[in-house]
Amino acid sequence: MFSEPSYLAARMVAETIEVHFAEHLSQAHELGEQDLATACSANIIEAVIDTAFWASLRREEGRSVSISMALLKPEQAGKPLVFGDRLRLTPHNLVKLAPAVEQPGIHLGVWHENDELYIWGTTHTVPGICFVLEVVEPGLLVIKHRRLAGFGKFVNIAVLHGDQIKVLDEKSMGIADCPALHASLMNMSLPSFMGEKFNVLVQLASSIRIHRRGGLVLIVPRASTGWQESIVHPIKYAVTPPYTVIADLMLQKEQERNKFEWKEALLQAIDIIGGFTAVDGATVITQHYDLLAFGAKVARSANSVPVEEIILTEPIAGAQATRIHPAQNGGTRHLAAAQFVHDQHDAVALVASQDGQFTVFAWSEKLKMVHAHRIDVLLL
Incomplete structure (x- = not known):
């Protein structure tokens, strides 16, 4: 018994x-x-x-x-x-x-x-x-x-x-009653939770958690340079030419992706980028996973104002969205991520804390504010 x-x-x-x-x-x-x-x-x-x-x-x-x-x-x-x-x-x-x-x-x-x-x-x-x-x-x-x-x-x-x-609330991600937050989630680089699609950023988040130093990743459009207005120059650790191994692997045909060698190569490339997030500063990648820089310092854009409020959600059944000052959400990385997304609406930021928290920041066009979505419960 x-x-x-x-x-x-x-x-x-x-x-x-x-x-x-x-x-x-x-x-x-x-x-x-x-x-x-x-x-x-x-x-x-x-x-x-x-x-x-x-x-x-x-x-x-x-x-x-x-x-x-x-x-x-x-x-x-x-x-x-x-x-x-x-x-x-x-x-x-x-x-x-x-x-x-x-x-x-x-x-x-x-x-x-x-x-x-x-x-x-x-x-x-x-x-x-x-x-x-x-x-x-x-x-x-x-x-x-x-x-x-x-x-x-x-x-x-x-x-x-x-x-x-x-x-975990796998269907509504904890925001069933808020269409505006659903819309902003669509702009976030989140895992395909219900589906079986392998998600590069989920694996990158897991890689960041391994070194336990925390990290800040900025995801920017491939063809844009506007994000550089929110970065201190010169960028000490720029990657020239960009590291495009992940993007190249993702372009391969479906039959190639089923091979063990392809999977190992992809995981290795993700771990390489994950390792650079341990360097103090932000790691900058494109929406196609090209590595552009690491150790970058985030600064408020000259044409912007300090971010005063964000909305925070978590993919937990029964969770409620809350409006808070970004400083209440974490330390300097969280504040930098919120400010960057506040200035660069077409960008997404990911923050891993040393204590294991992991938050995705994106701009909510309907709410006209930064939406922070904690996803550490997805990554443990």
Whole structure:
């Protein structure tokens, strides 16, 4: 029998997650998709979350647990590593196994039988829409699933941080009652959340988060030089000619994109740009992902005024849009991003904070103000 869960957030969110996976698996089956996961009930989901949460609060040899678990049978995992004796899913066993599975892309395989949850081994591959739970840090859990296309970052479903529950609003992105904000979201370089399209900027955001120094990325039109009015000159680290590897790869035909070598080359190019965001200042790329400069200093345009108010949203169910001064949204990077977009309406800015926050800034033409949309819950 399952142990009685004692983490309240697990109980509160389990049914919502069950419904999410059931709906997505049903839609995938209707579309004829193959290699799909098996749906799990709310009580199983609750027990898995509960066990992972208590394991996250423990330490092994002075180190916090970092681990990923996938709910699937061994035969659904491609070429799994299967233990001779399966282990009960307990906080103790998760903590003991954690050092062996800390590398990205390795999941502990978990399944259930006769009201017992057990760990059967490890796997690198999981089927489409497979329940995956990642322990990011003590008390911080992310529930996600693999994209059907199998390439790119997993899709986040919910983020649990202690007693905080954030369920992502995949349909309205948290702004269902505001058409003006929907319109400004269309100008943002956001992930195609419902679809399976690989998004370069999602992967770039993940790359920025890895170096943990924060970063500011300015996305400008390829054929425009107007953005330079909001940059201090001379630009110390201009890239001449522009680094166009990502754009060149994205122009390749669909059959080339399905090759492993193409995917590896794209990820490598994204990581190169992500690395330059660690340099103090802004990294400037075009809407086609050409790298123009890094370490650039943002300044208010001579013909502009200081930005006094922005609107802030987050893709969370039940979230409300708020109007705030840009200084209330974060530090100097956030203020610089808001001012840049306030001056350059055809540009988009992305800010990664050292504390893990990630915000996209775009100009809302209908509201005549800067729209800041926090998307860190999509990226964990």
